[in-house]
Amino acid sequence: MTSVPADLALLTTEEMGRADRLTIDGGIPGTTLMENAGRAVADAILARYPAQATLVLCGPGNNGGDGWVVARRLKQAGFDVACSALAPVAALRGDAAVMAARWNGPVLPFEPAALDGRTLIVDALFGAGLARDLDSAVLRMIEAVGEGRRVVAVDLPSGVNGDDGTIRGGAFTADLSVTFFRAKPGHLLYPGRARTGQLVVADIGISPSVLESIDPKAARNGPALFARHFPVLRQDGHKYDRGHTVTLSGGALHTGAARLAARAALRIGSGLVSTIGDAEAARVIAAHQTAVMVAEVDGPAGLALFLSDRRRNAAVIGPAAGVGDTTFAHCRMALAAGCACVFDADALTSAAGRADILWRERTADLVLTPHDGEFARLFPQLSGLPSRAARAVAAAKESGAVVVLKGADCCIAAPDGRIAINDNAPPTLATAGSGDVLAGMIGGLLAQHMPAFEAAAAAVWLHGAAAEGFGRGLIAEDLVERLPIALQIAENHLRGRGQAG
Structure with missing residues (x-):
């Protein structure tokens, strides 16, 4: 078994190289893989674009070798094709040299006039394997291509790092990228994701069985990732079987965030939900909530007493809770109670500079849900890492918690190195209260006994699915009310895989 579902696996450039080598060692020649890759790119082009004047930019390595195949096949299909080679054809070696020798069309100097x-x-210069900044000749070509031409990238737009999505000095902006066997993290992580365009993952003859040897840790987030652990509604089930989520409110003027989290926890299936706060806050909460219960709780000691009932098995601490020692104490009390915890917003800022205390006191599942600013305060030593995925993985290993690093390319990381990159979140999710809803969703799934990584991944995916299709004007309250739609979409996915009860 691999760490992630085979159909969602993402491969680093090193892992993709291993997949190629394992396949070649298994008896499939490299030239066959290259021919298959070039054919896949050409087929994707033929399916989308009419015959037209085309320039294939060929690099010095295997990505360039794919490009020579693309050129030959497009020419056979009636395209007017020329190639422009970054390195002299006579200097090519290996499979790339074989494919270049099969090209019988024009080869133009590598300069903007070739355009x-x-x-x-067709950008077949470097793909995902680029490990240095682009040189000036390539940067001039990128600038000359401009915005008036269609660009198809072979594997990944040249200039985008396949492992982390960073830009190496500059990069092509593709309308279409055709990659092979499995996508790379750089396809899904910004800023590379913005350069990728439509992504096609093509089968070029590499067996999925090679994933068993590679054991990738990165995955595209989706229902298959959390299918085995997703709560099943049993015919003989009872609300007490589905857990009890507790959300902690701030003061009387700051109850909304906790109420959003509580309703989200209820909508996602927590059998019982309570929102708790001091006397003034509890009166405000009681005026707004019906199915969600309300309790007056006085300070950290009161929280400890409330959570001493072990049926209350998940707690969400932080949304509009206030920044300071009291919120930090609430976090410690929730950890001491042994319930699964979600720490969000003010809980994270309150822990800045002393978070190691929380890591030591953790006894059950803990999920942290920072945005970039909160992450920088909580993990200042990690905030300079190059990608959201790298930061999330490092923070999960340091804290022992599951880390949901929020953003357009939200990353969910586990302490064991697993990382899920989410790509279904529309920009309308950037609205007040959206994160509070997400925290409540995670808490509600934890209450239903989902493991922390799978609960966080499921909540993030469902969060995006709830927002999709709504359009402009989405607010946090809409997200909560659209959760039944998202849950049905997920259940349809799971039924298709034979995993829904």
Whole structure:
């Protein structure tokens, strides 16, 4: 078994190289893989674009070798094709040299003049394997391509780092990227994701069985990732079987965030939900909530007493709770109670500079849900890492918690190195209260006994699914009310895999 579902696995450039080598060692020649890759790119182009004047930019390695195949196959299909080689054809070695020798069309100097009259550009320069900044000749070509031409990238737009999505000095912006066997993290992580365009993952003859040897840790987030642990509604089930989520409110003027989290926990299936706060806050909460219960709780000691009932098995601490020692004490009391915890918003800022205390006192599942600013305060030594995925993985290993690093390319990381990159979140999710809803969703799934990594991944995916299709004007309250739609979408996925009860 691999650490992640085979159909969602993402491969680093090193892991993709191992997949190639394992396949070649298994008896499939490298030239066959290259021919298959070039054919896949050409087929994707033929399915989308009419015949037109095309320039294929070929690099010095295997990505360039794929490009020579693309050129040959497009020419056979009736395209007017020329190639422009970054390195002299005579200097090519290995499989790339074999494919270049099969090209019988024009080879133009690698300079912007080669673009004249060409409306479709195939970028086969470097792909995901680039490990240095682009040189000036390539940067001039990128600038000359501009915005008036269609660009198809072979594997990944040249200039985008396949492992972390960073830009190496500059990069092509593709309309279409065709990668092979499995996508790379750089396809899903910003800023690389913005350069990728439509992504096609093509089968080129590499058996999925090689994943058993590679054991990738990164995955695209989706229902298959959390299918085995997703709560099943049993015919003989009872609300007490589905856990009890507790959300802690701030003061009387700051109850809304906890109420959003509580309703989200209820909507996602927590059998019982309570929102708790001091006397003034409890009166405000009681005026707004019906199915969610309300309790007056006085300070950290009161929280400890409330959570001493072990049926209250999940707690969400932080949304509008206030920053300071009291919120930090609430976090410690929740950890001491042994319930699964979600620490969000003010809980994270309150822990800045002393978070190691929480890591030591953790006795059950803990999920942290920072945005970039909160992450920088909580993990200042990690905030300079190059990608959201790298930061999330490092923070999970340091804290022993599951870390949900929020953003357009939200990353969910586990202490064992697993990382899920989410890509279904529309920009409308950038609205007040959206994060409070997410925290409540995670808490509600933890209450239903989902493991922390799977609960966080499921909540993030469902969060995006609830927002999709709504359009402009989405507010946090809408997200909560659309959760039944998202849950049905997830259940349909799971039924299709034979995993829903």
